[in-house]
Amino acid sequence: MAGKLTTHVLDTAHGCPAAGVEIILYSIASPSENRTLITQVYTDRDGRTEKPLLADGDLKIGEYELVFAVGSYFDRTQANLPKPAFLDRIPIRFQIADIEAHYHIPLLVSPWSYSTYRGS
Known part of the structure; x- marks a missing residue:
């Protein structure tokens, strides 16, 4: 069974999925830390991507x-936020150790804070 990488974004300020959030996935080459673009996608109305970010080997x-890219999302959905926004782009670095596992990385976000975890 091949592993996969998935994500979703929840807007904790409004209590709903965050639709239309741009998500960019990079691989990081060590030790140079050079980033290589893998994919660029947007969340759907359920705050999820259409398909896994990585799958099938x-x-x-x-x-x-x-x-x-939560700054542009909150520009569209939240009135009266200061400019520039407190949060604009949220990077989350993580490591894959098991290519047979499902790595799910949700983002819970408001204009002022965020949290994440490894989900299932």
Whole structure:
């Protein structure tokens, strides 16, 4: 069974999925830390991506970075926020150790804070 990488974004300020958030996935080459673009996608109305970010043997052991463009999302959905926004792009670096596992990385976000974890 091949592993996969998935994500979703929840807007904790409004209590709903965050639709239309741009997500960019990079692989990180060690020790140079050079980033290589893997994919660029947007969340759907459920705050999820249409398909896994990595699947079907594309998941490799190594370091990755997800970048969530939440600034433009909150510009569209939240009135009266200061400019520039407190949060704009949220990078999350993580490592894949098991290519047979499902790595799910959700983002819970408001204009002022965020949290993440390894989900199932």
